Amino acid sequence: MGHPLDRRRKGRVGGGQDLMTAYPGRFPERHQDKKPTRSPGRAAHPSAPDAEEPLPMTPSPGPEAHQPSDGAPQVDANSLLPTGPTLALSSHCGPRHAVVAVDGPIDYHTAPQLLGHLTTTEMRNVPLLILDLTHVDFCDSSALGAFVDIHRRRSDAGHRFALTGVQPEVRRILELTRLTSVLSLHETVKDVLSED
Structure with a gap:
């Protein structure tokens, strides 16, 4: 009968064979023999050799890239008034009245020009100011x-x-906005002067 310690020898069979060699398939594979697998939904660590390189960043365009559209008014840096179409204005002054004839559409571009002309010192002091719109076929707000x-x-x-x-067309806009009850409208300059 052998020594009891001989029975406690583990992992060995007769002839010094290893248990895994003698009884294949009964023992699981050693953990160190397995290759680590990567989770499909997990991003690779930047230090890994097969990590994907980040995509290059595209710089945002500067202020010079934003150019105004063709329909927007161009603003002069030295003026608060937008540059664009201008009106043809002609004035005729009488003893107590002034007639300003307008030629062209009155809109966002040209209204400041008209307003500036009608508020000069000469126009402010005249008792009667007549605005002739015979050659104005369009006006906006x-x-x-x-x-x-x-x-x-x-x-x-x-x-x-x-x-x-x-x-x-201009009268229709004045009627829609009910300005015909606020402003004084006449057919001709002579009609206005006959009331003065």
Whole structure:
């Protein structure tokens, strides 16, 4: 009978064979023989040799890349008024009145020009200011604002303001905005002077 310690020898069979060699398939594979697998949904660590390189960053465009569209008014750096189409204005002054004839559309681009012309010192002091719109076939809200502004200023100063030669399209806009009940409209300059 052998020594009891001989029975406690583990992992050995007769002839010094290893148990895994003698009984294949009964023991699981050693952990160190397995290759580590990567989780499919997990990103690789940056230090790994097969890690994907980050995509290059595209710099955002600077202010110079944002150019104004063709429809936007171009603003002069030395002026607060937008540059663009201009009106043809002609003035005729009488003893107590002044007639300003306008040629061209009155809109966002041209309303400031008209307003500046009608608020000069010469125009402010005349008792009756007549705006001849015979050659104006279009006006927008900027024009209506200019008309109301001139009317208010002259009324506060005790002076008159009248519109003549209003074309059908312009009259329709004045009627839709109910400004025909605020502004003084006449067919001709002669009609206005006959009331003075």
